[in-house]
Amino acid sequence: MAKRGQRRTSARSRRDVRQQTVTLPSIDSLGDVPAFADLRMDDAQRAAYQEFLATADNAEEMRAGFVVRLDRGFPLVATEGDVFRAEHAVAFAKQDAERDACLLPAVGDCVAVRRAPGHDMGVIERVLPRRTSFERWRGRSRGERQVLAANVDTILIVQALGADEVPLGRMARSLVLARDCGTEPAVVLTKADRRSGEELARDLGRVRRLVGEDVRVVATSSAAGEGVEEVRALVGPRRCAMILGESGAGKSTLLNALLGHEALATGAVRERDDRGRHTTVARVMVSLPGGGVIADVPGLRSLPLVGHERGLALAFPEVAAAAAECRFRDCTHEHEPGCAVRARHEAGEISDERLACYLALAEEMRASARALDPDVTI
Incomplete structure (x- = not known):
């Protein structure tokens, strides 16, 4: 049986081989790449960057930047006055690839990136707070x-x-x-x-x-x-x-x-x-x-809705408001008595298109919630 250290070495070797076999386009061949000044760094990101600098090793090598491109997971970062390739710091590699995928740098992320003197590549050390995700x-x-x-x-x-x-x-x-x-x-x-x-x-x-x-x-x-x-x-x-x-x-x-x-x-x-x-x-x-x-981003065949109840309410606020007035808390707005949603629809306050889409998406989210957690009640 392979020892733990051997397994880690093997995983690292496979990752190194994968990186060597990926051919990335040269930076000079990439037109229309945004500059650092084209993107907006907000107050929360500036504060987080300064806080990180205060405790970072080699702070003089740190720069604030934006991830402006991802080629098969390999970031291109724009900093003030420069654009270069970067890799993830060791801290990212230690994350569980499935559980912590949202913590990895994504295109558009504002990051703290370290670039040592004389090096072509940088190292992304921290993803700064996301304004939206x-x-x-x-x-x-x-x-x-x-x-x-x-x-x-x-x-x-x-x-x-x-x-x-x-x-x-x-x-x-x-x-x-x-x-x-x-x-x-x-x-x-x-x-x-x-x-x-x-x-x-x-x-x-x-x-x-x-x-x-x-x-x-x-x-x-x-x-x-x-x-x-x-x-x-x-x-x-x-x-x-x-x-x-x-x-x-x-x-x-x-x-x-x-x-x-x-x-x-x-x-x-x-x-x-x-x-x-x-x-x-x-x-x-x-x-x-x-x-x-x-x-x-590449075209997406599917956009599953799981846990997006807030988005449904924000996209269809008048339907969500009416649903709160239904006689039954678990009303499906299809056949139950005292349904305020159907009443608003019949009064012309909710269009056919909005009601049909709301009902279809709400049912999909109920079904996905039940499939993931049979004890959940929606």
Whole structure:
């Protein structure tokens, strides 16, 4: 039987081999990478950084920076006046890879990074407090989540228009996640040139009835150059947005239009289901000319909702308020007597689109909670 020290050596060797086999793009080949000044370091992050410096070894080698790119988990960090690759400190390596995944540096994170004189690479020593954290459930238990981006101000929910009616379920799911992490959501409908004027007006009406009056909705056509400047206006200087959408939704095409050149690879969609392949393989941030910063992540096939009850209430506040007035605490708002939600719906105070999506997502969260913890009652 292998001894504990041997197991550790073996694990370290496998990690070293993996790092040697990963080919990372050169920094010189990366265009549109944000500079440190393009991103916003808030008061809480500054205070945490100063507190860390007060007790850090080799404090003169420390810099504040932002993780602006992750290539297969390898960070690119922008500090004041420099951009360089970095690795994780030993403290991160000691963390449980599953349980503490949310503590690892994510794209957009503000970090304390050490770079010794004469070294090409730095070492991320500390992740500073996150203003916002966009996370999704990773599986197994309610506590295991994956951070897709940190310190994001706006979530651009991207949905491609096609031959069929615009699907609302995925949009509502994204809206809940955006609200739950404290960001401002906006909906960007791409490929608007595929719909007639009447069809586009109908799609826009359904989307606006779903998301509500306080969520901005923009229809775009990168091919026709329409709506691009409206999207740019959503991401002002020193603000950070994240693009959220499935593969084939037109995220990379939209980003290229915002940048004004072909910076990101794009791919065709399959005709049989109008879905695309992954063209974004890294988590990247790009700086918009005259604007802020946008984070792009690989297209996500699924966005499971586990433990996002707060986000559901924030995304559908009038439904949540009515639900508190129902006669039964466990009312499903489908058939029980004394249901205030159905009463508000029948009075025209809750739209068909919002009620249908709320009920579907609420039931999904109840089912996931029961599956993870049979003793829970929702």
